[in-house]
Amino acid sequence: MKISVIGTGYVGLVTGTCLAETGNEVLCVDIDEQKVKKMQNGEVPIYEPHLDVLFERNIKANRLKFTTSLQEGLDHGEVIFLALPTPEDEDGSADLKYILGVAKDIGKLMTEYKVIVDKSTVPVGTSDKVKEAIAENSSVDFDVVSNPEFLREGFAVDDFLKPERIVVGASSQRAIDIMQTLYKPFVRSGNPIIIMDERSAELTKYAANAFLATKITFMNEIANFCDKVGADVDKVRIGMGTDSRIGKRFLFPGIGYGGSCFPKDVKALHKSGKDSNYDFKILDAVINVNQNQKTILVPRINAFFNNDVKDKTFAVWGLAFKPETDDIREAPSLYIINELLDAGAKIKAFDPEAMPNVKRKLGDKIEFSTDMYKALEDADALIICTEWSIFRTPRFDKIKEKLNHKVIFDGRNLYDSKDPAEYGLDYYSIGRP
Ligand code: UDX
Numbered sequence: 001m002k003i004s005v006i007g008t009g010y011v012g013l014v015t016g017t018c019l020a021e022t023g024n025e026v027l028c029v030d031i032d033e034q035k036v037k038k039m040q041n042g043e044v045p046i047y048e049p050h051l052d053v054l055f056e057r058n059i060k061a062n063r064l065k066f067t068t069s070l071q072e073g074l075d076h077g078e079v080i081f082l083a084l085p086t087p088e089d090e091d092g093s094a095d096l097k098y099i100l101g102v103a104k105d106i107g108k109l110m111t112e113y114k115v116i117v118d119k120s121t122v123p124v125g126t127s128d129k130v131k132e133a134i135a136e137n138s139s140v141d142f143d144v145v146s147n148p149e150f151l152r153e154g155f156a157v158d159d160f161l162k163p164e165r166i167v168v169g170a171s172s173q174r175a176i177d178i179m180q181t182l183y184k185p186f187v188r189s190g191n192p193i194i195i196m197d198e199r200s201a202e203l204t205k206y207a208a209n210a211f212l213a214t215k216i217t218f219m220n221e222i223a224n225f226c227d228k229v230g231a232d233v234d235k236v237r238i239g240m241g242t243d244s245r246i247g248k249r250f251l252f253p254g255i256g257y258g259g260s261c262f263p264k265d266v267k268a269l270h271k272s273g274k275d276s277n278y279d280f281k282i283l284d285a286v287i288n289v290n291q292n293q294k295t296i297l298v299p300r301i302n303a304f305f306n307n308d309v310k311d312k313t314f315a316v317w318g319l320a321f322k323p324e325t326d327d328i329r330e331a332p333s334l335y336i337i338n339e340l341l342d343a344g345a346k347i348k349a350f351d352p353e354a355m356p357n358v359k360r361k362l363g364d365k366i367e368f369s370t371d372m373y374k375a376l377e378d379a380d381a382l383i384i385c386t387e388w389s390i391f392r393t394p395r396f397d398k399i400k401e402k403l404n405h406k407v408i409f410d411g412r413n414l415y416d417s418k419d420p421a422e423y424g425l426d427y428y429s430i431g432r433p
Contacts, residue, residue: 001182004029004077006070006102008039010046010156010260011119011149012083017051018160020058022185027065029073039066047326047353050157070102074109079178081147082130083119092267093275094123103130107137115175117145121205121265123272127169127198143175146198148205153259154324161186166193169201206272209265210283215250216257217286220293223253223431233431234413253430255385255411256293258321258330263290294332297383297409298339300428304381304407310344315379315403317372318386318412319351319358326353328361332411333385341365350375352388376402387412396423 001024005016008030020026030036035045042059044052058064067073074080084102086094099120106116116134118127127144134142146169151159163186168179176195183193196204223233233253241248257263266283273280305312321331328334331354337347347366349358355368369375372390376382376399384391392414400406400423407426408415420427 001025001178002076002078003027003081003182004073004079005081005083006030006073007083007085007098007120008032008035008045008066009083009085010048010153011151012081013044013046014048014051014151014156014160015081015083015119015149017054017058017064018157019182020061020064021054021161023063024182025063025076026058027067027073027076029067029070031068033068036066036068048156049154049324054157070105071109074106074114075111077114079115079117079182080106081117081119086120086122086264086268088264088267092271094121094264094268096122096126096129099126100129100133103133104137107134110134110138110140110142113141115143115145115178117147117179119147119149121148121209121261121268122146122202123206123268124199124202126202143170143172144198145170145175145179146201147179148201150205150208153327154322162189162191163187164191166191167201167204168193168195169198169204170195171197206265206269209261210269210286212250213257213262213266213290214282214286216252216254217289217293219251219253220256220296220430221289224293224296226431230433231431232433236431252413254293254387254413255296255332255336255430256290258294258332259327260329263330266290294335295339296430297411297428298336301340301381301383301409302343304405304409304426304428309340311346312380313346313348313378313404314340315369315375315382316347316349316366317351317375317382317384317391318388319349320354320386320388323386323388324353326357328354328357331385334358334361336383336385336411337362337366348375348377348379351386352390354386373398373402378404380404381407381409384408384410384412384414387414396420396425399423400425 003019003024003026005012005028008028016026016028044055084098089095127146131144166183170176226233237251240246241251270280270283319333348369349366350369350372410429413429
């Protein structure tokens with residue numbers, strides 16, 4: 001099939017590349033000339049495991065191309081994916097200016113039947129707005145489909161190639177048939193393509209993300225309570241998670257959820273509720289608890305240093321909002337670092353991928369280390385913010401030797417408490433004695 005993808009951010013790029021992998025001819029459109037040039041030269045603009053291999057293979061096979069021309073994109077694709085940003089507006093709602101702007105242009109440029117597929121996460125009712133924006137500018141026949149993505153950063157290629165389910169919101173059989181043909185190679189395992197109306201598809205995405213964010217937040221509250229009553233959240237987690245109605249996944253407490261999706265989507269669903277006179281009390285609580293959780297380690301650090309962290313140096317392992325990504329959007333590390341900087345502390349950070357992004361944001365406010373152990377030199381304490389594999393089995397003897405105060409504050413519960421203790425290190429984690 002001939003496919004065009006408008007927008008080559010993280011979702012658009014993964015979508016375009018993976019659709020090329022199953023033999024489709026894919027043309028990706030982006031307004032950023034420099035980015036398009038780089039991609040034409042085979043450069044992947046984001047860090048996402050395995051994407052580079054597929055990217056190179058499909059460019060070589062002439063199945064994956066790039067352009068800045070929306071007209072070319074519309075002439076090429078029978079199916080047009082919209083993978084455009086929906087940034088958070090000041091009031092928490094999703095800003096639709098990019099999607100509706102492109103929809104209007106599509107209406108003006110389209111000359112034959114197209115299926116316009118919305119991949120972006122958008123409030124309920126957006127597909128109707130997209131239809132209106134296209135129809136106002138065109139008399140050509142077209143269909144709009146809502147096809148939310150459920151890709152996790154760091155696993156996006158695998159999630160796209162082997163999805164647990166594909167949700168297609170459409171009301172025309174012609175569009176449904178095209179979408180089923182397009183996605184057939186990805187559901188050979190028998191996982192379903194779930195067909196529904198557009199509004200339900202739009203809400204499915206928000207409901208899934210808000211539920212997962214709530215699940216994590218619930219566990220964070222249980223962990224905070226464990227700290228108060230001397231229980232161990234690891235034991236509670238395993239005890240709960242073995243009930244298949246609850247499930248083992250997404251029960252890991254820590255310093256809060258971050259990233260480009262959960263924070264934005266929970267707020268957007270909350271705002272959509274308000275707009276429809278529905279007060280999502282549970283989401284209100286999730287947003288507040290998560291905000292507090294991001295800096296939950298700071299009072300503990302302050303208590304350890306008798307409320308005097310001025311001129312203390314903290315080594316920070318992990319800056320990305322989660323492992324296997326260089327993404328620092330809503331990363332808890334930044335909130336912790338900013339609070340410590342405000343209190344006059346110094347930071348020496350190490351992250352395998354995210355340091356360039358943090359450097360762009362914080363400049364010289366913090367020091368960056370080329371190695372996880374170098375970050376410990378002259379540091380008073382170690383703070384762990386991201387569970388990169390490299391931090392999971394460290395040399396505790398080295399940590400002890402280098403730190404002035406022999407203490408680790410672990411926001412990701414990476415170690416058995418007895419391991420650092422064996423080396424005489426103080427160890428504070430989340431919800432565990
Ligand atoms: C998420 C959804 O999983 C994905 O389906 C959607 O399309 C986009 O949003 P992503 O943001 O890439 O994906 O990361 P994910 O692995 O889901 O983690 C989200 C956040 O939750 C991270 O900050 C992570 O650290 C946190 N988390 C996750 C926990 O704190 N505990 C857990 O048990 C799981």
